[in-house]
Amino acid sequence: MVWAMTAPPKHPTQVILIGGGLAGCECAWQLAQRGIAVQLHEMKPERRTPAQTSDSMAELVCSNSFRSDNPLNAVGLLHEELRALGSLIFQMADRHRVPAGDALAVDRDLFAQDVQAAVQGHPLIEVVHGEVTALPLDRGLPVVVATGPLTSDAFAAALVAVTGQERLAFYDAIAPIVAAESIDMDQVFAASRWGKGGGDDYLNCPMDKPQYLAFVEALLAAETLPLQDFEKGVQYFAGCQPVEVIAASGPKSLRFGPMKPTGLDDPRTGRWAYAVVQLRAENRHKTAYNLVGFQTKMRQADQRRVLGTIAGLANAEFLRYGSVHRNTFLDSPRLLDGAMRLRALPQLRFAGQITGVEGYVESTASGLWTALALASELSGTTLELLPATTALGALVQHVIDESVPSFQPSNLHFGLFAPLPEPVGKRRDKADRKQAHVTRARQDLATWQQAHATLLACG
Numbered sequence: 001m002v003w004a005m006t007a008p009p010k011h012p013t014q015v016i017l018i019g020g021g022l023a024g025c026e027c028a029w030q031l032a033q034r035g036i037a038v039q040l041h042e043m044k045p046e047r048r049t050p051a052q053t054s055d056s057m058a059e060l061v062c063s064n065s066f067r068s069d070n071p072l073n074a075v076g077l078l079h080e081e082l083r084a085l086g087s088l089i090f091q092m093a094d095r096h097r098v099p100a101g102d103a104l105a106v107d108r109d110l111f112a113q114d115v116q117a118a119v120q121g122h123p124l125i126e127v128v129h130g131e132v133t134a135l136p137l138d139r140g141l142p143v144v145v146a147t148g149p150l151t152s153d154a155f156a157a158a159l160v161a162v163t164g165q166e167r168l169a170f171y172d173a174i175a176p177i178v179a180a181e182s183i184d185m186d187q188v189f190a191a192s193r194w195g196k197g198g199g200d201d202y203l204n205c206p207m208d209k210p211q212y213l214a215f216v217e218a219l220l221a222a223e224t225l226p227l228q229d230f231e232k233g234v235q236y237f238a239g240c241q242p243v244e245v246i247a248a249s250g251p252k253s254l255r256f257g258p259m260k261p262t263g264l265d266d267p268r269t270g271r272w273a274y275a276v277v278q279l280r281a282e283n284r285h286k287t288a289y290n291l292v293g294f295q296t297k298m299r300q301a302d303q304r305r306v307l308g309t310i311a312g313l314a315n316a317e318f319l320r321y322g323s324v325h326r327n328t329f330l331d332s333p334r335l336l337d338g339a340m341r342l343r344a345l346p347q348l349r350f351a352g353q354i355t356g357v358e359g360y361v362e363s364t365a366s367g368l369w370t371a372l373a374l375a376s377e378l379s380g381t382t383l384e385l386l387p388a389t390t391a392l393g394a395l396v397q398h399v400i401d402e403s404v405p406s407f408q409p410s411n412l413h414f415g416l417f418a419p420l421p422e423p424v425g426k427r428r429d430k431a432d433r434k435q436a437h438v439t440r441a442r443q444d445l446a447t448w449q450q451a452h453a454t455l456l457a458c459g
Ligand SMILES: Cc1cc2nc3c(=O)[nH]c(=O)nc-3n(C[C@H](O)[C@H](O)[C@H](O)COP(=O)(O)OP(=O)(O)OC[C@H]3O[C@@H](n4cnc5c(N)ncnc54)[C@H](O)[C@@H]3O)c2cc1C
Pocket: 018, 019, 020, 021, 022, 023, 024, 041, 042, 043, 044, 047, 048, 049, 051, 057, 058, 059, 061, 062, 063, 064, 065, 130, 131, 132, 133, 146, 147, 148, 149, 150, 151, 152, 155, 228, 326, 351, 352, 353, 354, 358, 359, 360, 361, 363, 364
């Protein structure tokens, strides 16, 4: 990868952007296309994150796939919306597409090369190389942070100073999420521990002793994903340990931990079960539930197999699999507004995976959204949030949904979308539901685009 020498600023800087990954490149380009001069700081080639192997911007650090391109898949629908909104990353991904079934996979080198050329060659983008270690707030300009899941340590420390220690996480601990309609409600019971809070805030999946012991045995035998080199030696915080790590610490550990049955009266027996897996609503519409405390490094097939033995989950549709990995992210629902500004310091805003979205496509989408919000603000126009009926709207609203008590990053899935109205007299099947999501999203995006035609015209 050939780096251009840092050129003198071509126009007075209006926005400072830190991080030249997928989100940063998308954001810079969208702003520049709207006549806004951006100074983009990227620490490469001087420094790389532990996952990076090249010196280019917009590096795909692992897979070369942007996942499904089929709009009947939530991420494929997001592809469609990003193309409709003029995404640079998708223009280049389409240009360098390689055959991969219904997935959008790319030649990663040519892709990154062309994204970088577009960004570096834009007359309104000045690229500055080198690690940023302090927040450049003294110039009074809007600052966008898009430093990603492996934000450099020094800069993360600077962020902690404005967010507070407890609001910037360095590891995610993601519990699997299942679709509400795939849970066998006859096998579970609704109750909160000791009847506190909303009486039916949780769905509880009971186990007797033999079931519990068999479940622990299956967990311990399951195959887990290896840690990345830079994750080795990680000390998991209490409360964030993978469920199989808790199980390995003793046969009763889960029963005294996330599978504690106390205070949960099973209305069918009038007693407490031997152990219980609790499911907590993932959104206010209760269309999806997470398995409380079940963050895991099990392979996805093993998650389906082992967790499928839990009462009520035999036919569970996994909207998201559990995981635990190194990931710098904000407690966005408590910190950010819909324009991705830090509420306590609106000069500072965020884009990409650091906001709590997860994956190449979602990070690109986040970069585009932050750019639209900032461009709208700088031009004195109003930007309405996209409805959560659209893919981009659902993603943004997940990031700022204050009703979620314990925020964890997420890929996009249909469980994040606003629920569909149920047709009278019949239940939708899965294919029908997906098609209904797509039809509604297309209509609502088109309406939103019409209402914001001036802002979108120059993208
Ligand atoms: C090991 C690993 C494997 C992954 N595999 C996949 C996968 O297969 N598929 C998938 O969809 N997603 C994957 N992801 C997630 C994916 O990498 C992110 O979703 C995406 O890259 C995030 O985009 P971003 O722009 O927010 O951050 P990044 O793409 O990480 O970009 C951030 C940029 O900021 C720069 N930067 C960091 N700190 C500073 C600083 N202080 N000063 C200046 N620049 C700085 C970095 O050099 C980097 O270029 C993986 C992540 C990791 C860590």
